[in-house]
Amino acid sequence: MAKRPTVPPADAAPRAPRRSGRPTSARPRAPKAASPKVAAPESPPPRPEPAPEPAAAAPGPDQREMLETLSLNLARAAMTAQAAIAEAALSQADRPAALSPDPFNVGPAMTSVMSSLAARPDRLFSAQADLFSRYMDLWASTARRAAGEEPAAAPSKDKRFKDPAWSENPMFDVMRQSYLVTADWMNGLVSSVDDVDPRTRRRAEFFTKLLTDAFSPSNFLASNPVALKALAETNGESLVKGMQNFAADLERGHGKLKISQADYGHFEIGRNVATAPGKVVWRDELFELIQYDAATDKQRAVPLLIFPPWINKFYILDLQPANSMIRWLSAQGFTVFVCSWVNPDQDKAGFGFDDYLEKGVYRAVEKVLAQTRSKHLNTVGYCIGGTLMGAALAHMAAKKDDRVSANTFFAAQHDFAEAGDLLLFTDEHWLNEVEQQMDAAGGVLPGAAMAETFNALRANDLIWSFFVSNYLMGKAPPAFDLLFWNADQTRMPKTLHLDYLRKMYGQNALTKGEFEIGGLKVDLSKVKTPLYFQASREDHIAPMNSVYRSARAFSGADVTLTLAGSGHIAGVVNPPSANKYQHWTNAALPASLAEWQAGAVEHPGSWWNHWADWLHAKSGDWIPARDPEKGPLPPLEAAPGSYVKVKS
Structure with a gap:
């Protein structure tokens, strides 16, 4: 077996360069004719070694401090959220489970709509072709914008996407537009069904809208450029405050998330609201x-x-x-x-x-x-x-x-x-649920139950806008008299x-x-x-x-x-x-x-x-x-x- 060549250790001293003299080959050379002696040429100067590639600059003290602060704040936010969720789970553990997994009877409504669509494959195929066409238009527009042929989109009239960051950044602009295309298509598909009971279809439409609203990219930190900007500018402090707001709302709802819509401590009945003499x-x-x-x-x-x-x-x-x-x-x-x-x-x-x-x-x-x-x-x-x-x-x-x-x-x-x-919310299925809920509360409907119903009617305005502002952005709820009153249910x-x-x-x-x-x-x-x-x-x-x-x-x-x-x-x-x-x-x-x-x-x-x-x-x-x-x-x-x- 051939021996492995010896490799000098990395810290070994380099060998001196070999002078040209005796040949390394074992074969003898023919004698040469005598020639006059001449001075031996001086050894060429050593070839300069190439300069090393410049290493990436190490973060300065300020940058290191910012990164450390950001890391600590992200950890604090995560721990705050985890502790709040664990506390909520414990507080809910001894409570009876929900009366029904589907209190609004959405399942049968969606089954009726989907069965109707399945029975009309031509309509479903047309809808899929329409969605594909919309996506192709979106990608074509995106490509033209990337090539500089098309200006950035104007800020959206939709309040969820009104911040210029949604249209100025190409990635978030595509995310926003693809969401709107998909949500509009899905809601339109459900609305197009015309051979089911109108109230059944309306129930399916309502809860499809609730679902598509919930999955808006504005409702998630990683896909909301405004929330990410706040996170970067505050070194994570905005998220810490947001999770503190989240924990406080869970505590206020006794383990059930009760989103704050106003600064409730700012108002007092008889002092700065309801003051007419x-x-x-x-x-x-x-x-x-x-x-x-x-x-x-x-x-x-x-x-x-x-x-x-x-x-x-x-x-x-x-x-x-x-x-x-x-x-x-x-x-x-x-x-x-x-x-x-x-x-x-x-x-x-x-x-x-x-x-x-x-x-x-x-x-x-x-x-x-x-x-x-x-x-x-x-x-x-x-x-x-x-x-x-x-x-x-x-x-x-x-x-x-x-x-x-x-x-x-x-x-x-x-x-x-x-x-x-x-x-x-008034079919017999739901009314039976309400009746059981009132029986459990001693014969009255809790004020929070009616508030949740009214909030669901305008979910983007009364739920998700506060979810984003309070939790993703870490803002304090506004001192708004009307929203203070709105939460003061009976x-x-x-x-x-x-x-x-x-x-x-x-x-x-x-x-x-x-x-x-x-x-x-x-x-x-x-x-x-x-x-x-x-x-x-x-x-x-x-x-x-x-x-x-x-x-x-x-x-x-x-x-x-x-x-x-x-x-x-x-x-x-x-x-x-x-x-x-x-x-x-x-x-x-x-x-x-x-x-x-x-x-x-x-x-x-x-x-x-x-x-x-x-x-x-x-x-x-x-x-x-x-x-x-x-x-x-x-x-x-x-x-x-x-x-x-x-x-x-």
């Missing part, structure tokens, strides 16, 4: 009656009583002085009363519509008339408070009770045939809530004349009281078409309808001083909303002045202003009272 002049087991101080020397003779929804608290109408409807109405010369509903507990589990009619509407009307020594009053019903007030007006009509001179509805429904996405009695969902949403009984309240089946068409309806163009809870149908259901009344810009809350709470949005008016009430809109006149800004003109005409003469402390009902405490401060 007034007095509680009546209190019983169901409500407190608040009379507000006069803001003018004279007031209209006919007082105004407002019934807000019992799903939320009344101070949506009295957030800050600048946007308080209650203060504004007082400044217009109206004597304003508000029914502040109790936050019901288990002792009210059996309360239903009859109780809220007799112990709520009728008793509040009686007390306002006693306090003002008036024979008549005007009323307002907001949202579900308006649904109750509509039934009460029909009950009054049947009993020939004319104490209400005029009534206004804010975003209120009575005809529920087109009541929007909330109809998806409980609901089992009997009342199930009757509302089953008979209104499920059976549309009120408009059909099949709803019984106060011992009578009531008929909305028998109401003769003048009515003012306000609807909002972008309302997702009381859709404008549903409100319009409700207005037409009062066929025997003189109805005025105004359509406001914005949604369920901002469309109502829009003071004239804000100079925001617009509103439309039309004296006629044709068969459809589309016809009404075609003949409507657009006006800039708030609808409040239009309503106030209508209300003044129905509120009697001017009289000396009323003082809440000088009426027959003795003041019990200052507004906003005690009931509004009870937390769920």
